[in-house]
Amino acid sequence: MKVALFGKVYADNQKGYLQLIIDELTKRSSDICIYEPYYNAIAGKIELGNNVTFFNTNKDIKNNVDVLFSVGGDGTILDTVPLVRNSGIPILGINLGRLGFLSSVSKFEILDAINSFFNGNYYIDKRALLQLKEPKRLFGDINYALNDLTIYRNNATALIVVHVFVDDKFLNSYWGDGLIVSTPTGSTAYSLSVGGPIVTPGSKNFIIAPIASHNLTVRPIILQDSSVIKIKIEGREDKYLMTMDSRHSAINKDDEIIVKRCNFNVNLIQMDNKNFYSTIRDKLHWGVDFRN
Numbered sequence: 376m377k378v379a380l381f382g383k384v385y386a387d388n389q390k391g392y393l394q395l396i397i398d399e400l401t402k403r404s405s406d407i408c409i410y411e412p413y414y415n416a417i418a419g420k421i422e423l424g425n426n427v428t429f430f431n432t433n434k435d436i437k438n439n440v441d442v443l444f445s446v447g448g449d450g451t452i453l454d455t456v457p458l459v460r461n462s463g464i465p466i467l468g469i470n471l472g473r474l475g476f477l478s479s480v481s482k483f484e485i486l487d488a489i490n491s492f493f494n495g496n497y498y499i500d501k502r503a504l505l506q507l508k509e510p511k512r513l514f515g516d517i518n519y520a521l522n523d524l525t526i527y528r529n530n531a532t533a534l535i536v537v538h539v540f541v542d543d544k545f546l547n548s549y550w551g552d553g554l555i556v557s558t559p560t561g562s563t564a565y566s567l568s569v570g571g572p573i574v575t576p577g578s579k580n581f582i583i584a585p586i587a588s589h590n591l592t593v594r595p596i597i598l599q600d601s602s603v604i605k606i607k608i609e610g611r612e613d614k615y616l617m618t619m620d621s622r623h624s625a626i627n628k629d630d631e632i633i634v635k636r637c638n639f640n641v642n643l644i645q646m647d648n649k650n651f652y653s654t655i656r657d658k659l660h661w662g663v664d665f666r667n
Contacts (some may be wrong), residue, residue, distance in 0.1 A: 376493075377406040379436050379464070381455050382413040382446040385420065389471050392482045393446065394421055396469065399489045401426065408440055410458075430458075437462040442492070442644070448472020449564075452643075453620045456504070457517045461639040465499055467492060468643065476563045479645065479654055491646050500645045502560045502576055503600060504637035507619060510630045519637045520619040522561030526608065526632070527553040527586070527616040529625075536609040539583060541602050548609075552587040556604060556634055563655065571595040575651055581636075606632035 378400055385393075400407055401424050409417075411429040430436050436443070436458065443459060445452045445468045452468045459466060468478030469485060480488040491497055507518040528535035537554040539546040557566040562574040562582055571584040572595065581602065584595035598604070608615055608628050617626045626632070656662060 376403065376442070377408060377440045379408045379410070379430060379440040379443040380413070380446065381410045381443055381451070381458065382416070383451055383454060384447070385413070385416040387420075389446075390420060392469075392471060392485060393417065395485050396444065396446065396489070397421060397423060399486065403493055408436065413446075433458050433460050433462065436464065440464060442467060444469060445478060446471060447478065448475055449477045450621060452477040453521055456519070456521050456620065456641055459641065460517075463639075463642060465642040465644045474658055476654060476658055477560070477643065479649055484646075488646055492644065496647045497644050498647065500576060500643040500651075501640040502643055503558050503579070503640055505556060505558055505581065505600075505634055506637040507632070508635055509633040510626070513617070513624050513626065514619055514622055517622065518619070520561075521558065521641055522564045522620050523555050523557040523566060523618075524634060525553060525555045525565065525586070525618045526606065526626070527618075528610065529612045529615045533611045534589065535612075535615060537585075538607040538609065540605040540607075541598060543603075543605070546583070546596070547593065549585045549593065550589040551585050553585075554606070555582070555584045555586060556606075557582040557584065558600075563658075566595065569595070572597065573655060581634075600636040602635075604634040606634070608632075 406426055408428045408430050411431050443464050443466050445455050445466055455466055469480045470478035471482055504519045504521050534550055537549040555566050559574040559576045559578050566582050566584045569584050569586055571582050574580055579600045581598045581600050582595055585593055613628050614625045617624055
């Protein structure tokens with residue numbers, strides 16, 4: 376088994392958990408391939424053994440590893456997507472961060488999760504992505520997002536007007552701070568914070584949610600993800616801000632934006648004893664009475 380290990384930052388309070396991961400993989404004679412910037416952060420702090428190689432890009436791991444362990448939080452998993460891309464490499468998210476909707480294995484479950492994985496007691500949760508078709512090359516060849524695409528105003532004192540068309544039919548003009556186009560995975564992220572609904576991962580939907588709308592009757596709307604979304608921007612500024620997950624770029628006011636579902640999925644590993652409903656109950660404390 377060849378395991379890619381990806382992380383972004385290292386803190387001393389993670390040492391024991393990270394060492395446990397390395398030790399358990401070594402016990403199982405796994406070949407460990409570590410993201411090189413992460414290796415540079417942990418070298419000399421973690422005992423890694425001799426069966427370690429390095430990777431930096433998608434080309435280094437495509438067809439060369441069996442699974443990728445993401446060590447951190449949900450932001451870390453989002454940063455694995457440009458590395459995994461359309462390779463189909465499954466991702467196991469180990470949460471050493473905070474909330475962790477995507478990285479569902481807590482630091483206290485590491486041993487059980489690794490045992491379950493090697494024993495085959497898991498399933499693959501296929502997550503849809505959205506793709507930016509136009510403008511081309513705005514984000515290079517990483518023109519897709521697991522969570523969301525957002526458009527923001529560029530000036531704190533001026534509104535942005537976002538005109539949205541769905542399958543060439545006019546939907547609405549959104550006046551406010553911006554707009555979010557979200558996948559079901561992203562429904563528990565930024566979209567949720569602006570009042571969007573929680574959408575189950577396999578529901579084949581997009582969510583369009585305004586940011587600080589200046590029309591109080593405007594609410595988020597759910598679309599089928601076979602739709603093609605076209606967006607035009609109006610405002611006083613010549614440039615505005617667009618993000619795709621953790622990546623951002625400036626966009627011209629005159630650019631037409633076209634969004635559709637991506638033609639590949641991201642494969643997340645989930646333990647047999649967990650599912651989407653148990654995760655949101657756990658993370659959002661549903662059913663918990665805090666009064667006492």
